[in-house]
Amino acid sequence: MTGFQHQAQTSAALLAALPGWAALQAARPDLDRETVEAILSEAARFAEGRLAPVNGKADVQGCQLVSGRVSAPQGFAEAYQALANDGWIGMDVAEDLGGQGLPVVLHTAAQMLFDRGCTSLMMLAGSSRAASHLLAAHADDAVRADWVPALCSGHSAATICISEPDAGSDVGRIRTRGEKREGIWRITGQKIWISFGDHDMASRLGHCLLARTSDAPGTRGLSLFLVPDTLEDGRRNAIVIERLEEKMGLHGSPTCAMQFEGAEAILIGEEGRGLAQLFTMMEFMRLQTGAQGLGLSLSVADIAAGYIKDRCQGGDPKGQPLPIAAHGDVRRQVMDLSSKAATLHMAVLDLALLLDRIGLEPAPQARAALEAQAAFTLPMIKTFGAETAFETASAAMQVLGGAGYTREWPVEQVLRDSRVLAIYEGTTGMQAQDFLMRRLWREDGAGLKSFLASARNESNQFASSDGCGQLLDALLQDFECLSAEMDGLKTGNARAGEYAAEPYLRAGWIAVSALNAWRLTRLHGQPRLAALGRYRLEQLSGEFSLHAGKCRSASGNLDDLFETAFPPA
């Protein structure tokens, strides 16, 4: 079985083992195990047959900006249209809007296969799908009907335009203006880091763009617009592609700097509510980033696991060399990286399923608890999907040695492609602030409580004598204690919180990893996953202590030390 098909089967097995799956199946009896397996197997076939073949070539060829327009790598347009024709782009968009009406979790399981095939191409599918959801939720009927089915069918494609030179993580400093003149909204300003800001893979492009429509400071003056690249009369809108960034990786995805020169635009939703509305889209993008990272992680983990069976080195010099899988040091490396990828696999599916369960939950209080839990989990999935991909690629390269450093193997591309995942869609620093200051401090840890309650509820249902339940319970307890301490910083020492936010996010991920690794240990029909879960679970308490220690030392003299080391000029 190929790695793609194996990943599809594993996703189906993990889904069936997740406690939320029963609730989804009750609502969607059509999605029995065979159907899920068939969908994912088809996605695997597409990823392997249509996307993987263009991936390496696109990395070498890159994108070109010629006469003001961008051409995507060879084969991208055809592969994108095939992806759309087969219904994969709008998988979880409502059927009456041209989608398939499938759950988010199935979209996610398919997307991680496609990302494994060709991450750069999927950047366009990702923003187009997220835009479909955004427009479905906030656009008026005419715009919705005009755009959402077209995005799903691949006729149209969409971007998200937020960043500007002086407004990166700090969205409130956006200066691009939206002004209504003679009844028409016009956008003026520069946007940067726009993935697929222009290309030749669809007939019409729409830019979901944040612009300032009032002088209210910060994010309150921002509104959301849809800016088409082509006007109704066929003329090109006043948008100039200024340059493509030369990046370390993701060469197939054109990263554009764009100038909007009074471009005609459609206001989406309410004036001044732009950022709040865009959050719908950003949440989808963050989950997508986690799933991207997972697809890449599983890909390189398989490469490493295959390599060590084939590559022979060492052993008695008088005899044949041994496969390097015989060496303890190599085994440890492969267990480390594979167990991280497997644990992430469970965790990403769990979050996607949680999003589906929110939609199914009728009781407001229970629904709010699920929403809080999703918001608690999202910054971790985004961050550690990203980091696991990069770390796993680097670890796999180490297993392959010199070969892994060359283009003979795809690992080096994964390493280059994956590095940006921890930067875009909100850097790790921004995710950590969200996790500590919004989720724990501002929302009084509602998501944390919901997570702990459901994890403990799950753990309590299964007594075991293998010690795994105890490891999980201890880590949940440790994280609860640490969270209480971090909560105490809110009033007494918010500055220490700034220093502690990232280690606290890492500690949270250990707790979430513990739950998901423990779940793997319980998959008795899947000895491979159970062994990886056990290995990972046994690593976690040491890692937790490291991050907790950093959290606790953050209230010390760090500003003094910093200012001594880096005095103001």
Place this chain on the structure above:
Amino acid sequence: MTGFQHQAQTSAALLAALPGWAALQAARPDLDRETVEAILSEAARFAEGRLAPVNGKADVQGCQLVSGRVSAPQGFAEAYQALANDGWIGMDVAEDLGGQGLPVVLHTAAQMLFDRGCTSLMMLAGSSRAASHLLAAHADDAVRADWVPALCSGHSAATICISEPDAGSDVGRIRTRGEKREGIWRITGQKIWISFGDHDMASRLGHCLLARTSDAPGTRGLSLFLVPDTLEDGRRNAIVIERLEEKMGLHGSPTCAMQFEGAEAILIGEEGRGLAQLFTMMEFMRLQTGAQGLGLSLSVADIAAGYIKDRCQGGDPKGQPLPIAAHGDVRRQVMDLSSKAATLHMAVLDLALLLDRIGLEPAPQARAALEAQAAFTLPMIKTFGAETAFETASAAMQVLGGAGYTREWPVEQVLRDSRVLAIYEGTTGMQAQDFLMRRLWREDGAGLKSFLASARNESNQFASSDGCGQLLDALLQDFECLSAEMDGLKTGNARAGEYAAEPYLRAGWIAVSALNAWRLTRLHGQPRLAALGRYRLEQLSGEFSLHAGKCRSASGNLDDLFETAFPPA
């Protein structure tokens, strides 16, 4: 002051603070502080003025294999000749052989500046300098006189040829043969991963090559040869450059696969002693790798520290944005990466100085202790010089955000270039085996004992009330206890040792880092370095616990878990 000059000054300050410096100065009274500073300042000027300008272009242009010969990037030949003309290549080679007769530690401090300028070009200087030492030690008078001055002057250049397709880490499986026919040694076989295996930067190339001269198994049948690219009559030797590897980075350094087709060669030293003789060279290369990593680490640390003062984001949305250096999260990131680089800086210079002290020490027992300590330290400097470069580059990229992922900034090149450092010159896994199985087990921890004794001796000389001495003493103690446990595996559970070797190497690096970070805290005239040392020292006990925990759990069920997860086909 530029980053290069600042690095030169810092090296001089660190050197003066190292306890071994006094012994070196007693032997070399000409090397007073002003002279050292002048030499390093001149090296900084050269690195910045001649090497840095070719670095980025070489990354883009790479090397070409045309009609069987390799052309190096534009400007490389001129820069290399200038490096040689100014005496930098043979800095620590004896004066009567064309070198400058300077200490290893001064060469190392200069080399880390040059590597900061252009790592790929310095790959050639590195192997040529190491070959100079190798030939000075083991070649006969005629060969020594023919080659060593020529290597120092840049007329000639040298490579090391060890690896073959089936002999990477496992050197004993070398199949390339050396056979004596009609009084002439001839080499037949393939060598791969040969840096600068061919190029147009010098008039004559010599390959220091391991080949099998008898059927004694393993490394015992290996002899060392010097294989010139050109014969005395001007004909080209029977060497074919088969291909250049396409690598993720170090594009300026041509990595060659080479076929030796009965090439004429000179036997160096004794038949069957090839590997033992080559160790001289490999030790130099390993220290060089650590220094490479340091130069790259310091370079990106400076970029990050500069960026956060200029880049403005965040703060009250009604006011001007703040330099991101104001944010606690950013400060923590920069302290993390800068303090690791500064600690490595002290540690690399310490090892280089130790090598000089070996040469100065007349008493056999004291000399043996220094040699053991150097052998104990070398695998850590090699490994963590490499890892610190890559980690620091990745951390600096995170500080720069999207900008760091583009070619607008040199960080992404450093990240790509540095990744191979943990692979070549002995992978991390091989260094870890050396550290545990050779240094601790086979040599009964002689190097460990010497390290602990000298570190404690140094610590005891300086009572302090700042708590730093206590942190150091505790970590030395913890590492000694852990080492006793690891020593116990030798007879009872060597398999667990295979699993534990890498975490044990990491634990050792924490102890070495503790000593060097503590040394930084004592630099009262250098508040920046003292603050970085203190920050790093406070991080170390958490990191030590993590690695010690992994060492201790290595005796468990890891083979069972691995074989369950990855059953034999």
